[in-house]
Amino acid sequence: MKKVSFAEFGGPDVLHLIDAEEPHAGPGRIRIAVRAAGVNPADWRVREGQVLAAHPVELPAGVGLDASGVVDEVGEGVEGVEIGDHVFGEGSSTYAEFTVLSAWARMPEGLSFEEAAGYPSVVETALRILREVGVRPGQTLLVSGASGGVGSAVLQIARDRGITVIGTAGAANQDYLRSLGALATTYGEGWVERVRQFGPVDAALDLAGSGVIRELVELTGDPHKVISIADLDAPRFGVRFSGVAGSVPDALAEAVGLITRGKLHIPVEKTYTLAEAAAAHADSQAGHTRGRRVIVI
Numbered sequence: 001m002k003k004v005s006f007a008e009f010g011g012p013d014v015l016h017l018i019d020a021e022e023p024h025a026g027p028g029r030i031r032i033a034v035r036a037a038g039v040n041p042a043d044w045r046v047r048e049g050q051v052l053a054a055h056p057v058e059l060p061a062g063v064g065l066d067a068s069g070v071v072d073e074v075g076e077g078v079e080g081v082e083i084g085d086h087v088f089g090e091g092s093s094t095y096a097e098f099t100v101l102s103a104w105a106r107m108p109e110g111l112s113f114e115e116a117a118g119y120p121s122v123v124e125t126a127l128r129i130l131r132e133v134g135v136r137p138g139q140t141l142l143v144s145g146a147s148g149g150v151g152s153a154v155l156q157i158a159r160d161r162g163i164t165v166i167g168t169a170g171a172a173n174q175d176y177l178r179s180l181g182a183l184a185t186t187y188g189e190g191w192v193e194r195v196r197q198f199g200p201v202d203a204a205l206d207l208a209g210s211g212v213i214r215e216l217v218e219l220t221g222d223p224h225k226v227i228s229i230a231d232l233d234a235p236r237f238g239v240r241f242s243g244v245a246g247s248v249p250d251a252l253a254e255a256v257g258l259i260t261r262g263k264l265h266i267p268v269e270k271t272y273t274l275a276e277a278a279a280a281h282a283d284s285q286a287g288h289t290r291g292r293r294v295i296v297i
């Protein structure tokens with residue numbers, strides 16, 4: 001089968017499309033014929049060797065966590081899924097023609113493979129940080145870096161829970177944030193004042209890692225009301241860095257419910273072929289994705 005792989009840590013050009021042995025589903029796993037794979041910043045962080053302590057990597061390595069596709073092998077002990085089912089979920093080396101998933105759910109009616117591959121890890125992250133920050137219905141949540149994959153999920157899930165959301169994004173994404181039900185303003189010079197004009201903030205999430213933790217603490221008045229997923233310096237300000245994934249099966253079940261009720265839709269900004277994986281990484285690393293980027297097989 002064809003698979004994207006890298007044999008050394010480095011820039012996007014270390015990615016190569018190679019011929020590889022097909023993986024097989026061990027106990028508790030399923031194999032899918034991959035139809036689409038989500039592109040996450042974690043993919044290029046691993047490729048660069050940035051997060052080796054949390055994600056040890058043996059080279060050569062495959063790339064990708066999220067995928068959607070058609071079940072073609074069911075491992076021992078797995079129940080509730082059959083060959084031919086359309087599923088989305090998480091595994092490893094998902095930029096490939098076949099991959100093994102460790103967590104999955106049946107895709108909701110009407111969702112394309114391309115869209116489905118964009119949900120698993122961003123929904124897990126969004127649900128986790130909303131839980132950890134402890135924001136409640138009727139309160140106001142500030143989201144710094146709200147237009148990317150995680151932000152798109154956070155905004156819609158929070159809105160569904162009756163939470164008012166203020167999001168920051170670039171000028172080109174203001175209407176996008178409003179379309180997801182958020183109050184929107186731009187980041188950059190004067191952003192704290194612009195946020196204050198919307199009223200008091202009960203809790204805040206830093207999704208962009210753009211060096212704003214001090215300001216988020218100021219706006220909420222309490223470091224325990226702030227969570228970052230992107231700024232390793234956050235603990236210096238008494239703010240928690242959230243980096244340990246919660247239950248992916250639970251997140252997928254919740255995603256299916258939200259998508260089916262029409263409360264969650266994460267758009268795909270651009271698709272790529274397997275051979276274009278390096279371009280997908282370069283575009284993601286530029287840091288201005290609206291919604292998701294997806295590799296289509």
Ligand SMILES: NC(=O)c1ccc[n+]([C@@H]2O[C@H](COP(=O)([O-])OP(=O)(O)OC[C@H]3O[C@@H](n4cnc5c(N)ncnc54)[C@H](OP(=O)(O)O)[C@@H]3O)[C@@H](O)[C@H]2O)c1
Pocket residue numbers: 040041042045122125144145146147148149150151168169170171172173187207208209210228229230242243244245284287288289290291292
């Ligand atoms: N710790 C964890 O468990 C965990 C889990 C998932 C992701 N992450 C990390 O969280 C970050 C976000 O992930 P993602 O998938 O949402 O990324 P993404 O889809 O690439 O989105 C990045 C967003 O950041 C915004 N942005 C860029 N510069 C900004 C600035 N100066 N201020 C505010 N926003 C800015 C961009 O908005 P504009 O285009 O509008 O500029 C873009 O929409 C990544 O660093 C990722 O590695 C961590």
